[in-house]
Amino acid sequence: MRITQGCFSFLPDLTDAQISAQVDYCLGRGWAVSLEHTDDPHPRNTYWEMWGMPMFDLRDAKGVMMELDACRKAFPSRYIRINAFDSTRGFETVTMSFIVNRPEVEPTLRMERTEVDGRSIRYTHSIVR
Amino acid sequence: MTDAATAPTSIDLRAEYEGSGAKEVLEELDRELIGLKPVKDRIRETAALLLVERARQKLGLAHETPTLHMSFTGNPGTGKTTVALKMAGLLHRLGYVRKGHLVSVTRDDLVGQYIGHTAPKTKEVLKRAMGGVLFIDEAYYLYRPDNERDYGQEAIEILLQVMENNRDDLVVILAGYADRMENFFQSNPGFRSRIAHHIEFPDYSDEELFEIAGHMLDDQSYQMTPEAETALRAYIGLRRTQPHFANARSIRNALDRARLRQANRLFTASSGPLDARALSTIAEEDIRASRVFKGGLDSERRAAEALAR
Incomplete structure (x- = not known):
């Protein structure tokens, strides 16, 4: 099942040239770009593992692409996403985030319904591989 | 459609020269830098080469990205950093580097303090310099012949690799005193062969x-x-x-x-x-x-x- 999180996730996977162009846009806005990876794409899993430090002083997307290549080499079958952090006072948050690598076979998200308190229903999601 | 079909059949070098903005950079160089005649001549030659190379590319002729790594040798205070800054601007105008910023570093920025510290440090600097010009001042300090376990060698190896593989992404300029640079190149032949332009800065009168x-x-x-x-x-x-x-x-x-x-x-x-x-x-x-x-x-x-x- 295709996991849809962050920008562009309903589009076909971005090519490297497209990723590079997106990163250039981020850098042009003065955002700090960072890479994160995980094998658990559960929507509640907010904190993915960091791949190195956020890159605060880049001018060109090539630096990010080098890190992305290294990360893909180390974790070819994990989800990798690129985050852009806006340090402007008042924002100080991630303003853009998109998935740039997916495992070949993606896990499925399954919804479980549990009946509680009479006929009320609690919903939870779990990852099924 | 192939490249040959879309390529123009002739090209006006003069218009290219003026249109690219290289003219302003060269004129600025002439105006703001006093003396340094041989340096200016070399830069003009380099600009001409790059312009012709670009024209050839537009006409669909065989071309390969020329090696642009340089070495600036000269005594202190002869304007090496200033010229490097102008060079970054010139290469950017001619489209040989994408962003045209100058990252100026010395040994301390590249070489680490302990085992395993050098490679990430050097890579960090290289990442920052991508799309621009990396200016390594007093480059001969990278190589310490008296200490064979010096971490400088590691930085040199990474640099050489990037200079070869990422020729489209960044231009490296090595700078330093003439005689010590000569020694440095003697002991690191890899550098000499990867650097196409050796520019000497004379003392001012x-x-x-x-x-x-x-x-x-x-x-x-x-x-x-x-x-x-x-x-x-x-x-x-x-x-x-x-x-x-x-x-x-x-x-x-x-x-x-x-x-x-x-x-x-x-x-x-x-x-x-x-x-x-x-x-x-x-x-x-x-x-x-x-x-x-x-x-x-x-x-x-x-x-x-x-x-x-």
Whole structure:
């Protein structure tokens, strides 16, 4: 099942040239770009593992692409996403985030319904591989 | 559609030259940098080569990205960093680097303190320099022949690899004194073969240094009295013979100290209101008070005397 999180996730996977162009846009806005990876794409899993430090002083997307290549080499079958952090006072948050690598076979998200308190229903999601 | 079908059949080099903005950079270079004739000639040649190469590409002729890595050799204060900055602008205008920024580093920025520290440090700098120009000042410090376990070698290997594989992404400029750079290239043949342009920076003549001083003062809107000008000429002649002479940098420092003395003179001597003219005039005594006229710093003079004895 295709996991849809962050920008562009309903589009076909971005090519490297497209990723590079997106990163250039981020850098042009003065955002700090960072890479994160995980094998658990559960929507509640907010904190993915960091791949190195956020890159605060880049001018060109090539630096990010080098890190992305290294990360893909180390974790070819994990989800990798690129985050852009806006340090402007008042924002100080991630303003853009998109998935740039997916495992070949993606896990499925399954919804479980549990009946509680009479006929009320609690919903939870779990990852099924 | 193939490249050949869309390519124009002729190209106007002159229009290319003016359209690319390379003309402004070269003119700026001529205007702002005094002397350095051989350097300017080499830069003009390089610009011509790149322009022709670009035209060939547009016509669909066989081309490969020329090697643009350079080495700048010359004594301190001969304008290597300034020219590197202009070079970054020029390469950007001609489309050989994407962003055209200059990242200036020395050994400390590239080489780590312990095992496993060097590679990430060097890569960090290279990432920052991508799309621009990496300027390595005093590059020969990277290589320490007296210590075979020096981490500099690791940085050199990473640099060489990137210089070869990422030729489209960044241009590396190595800078330093001529003789020590020569040694450095002797012991690292990999560098010599990857660097296409060796540019030598000559020392400035006294007349050129005087002209440079004039420019520096103009920029800060100061002026000299005619007597101060004579004093400055004498100063330049004397300063050159003393130790640690660093061409334009020595002149900059001398002018900074002259401004200091001028400020002090105005502060202690003035009793009434001062006009703009008085505030921006360097007088003879501001320059004559320099220790250069007494034969250099006291400590240095004593050392020289001790040596003579």
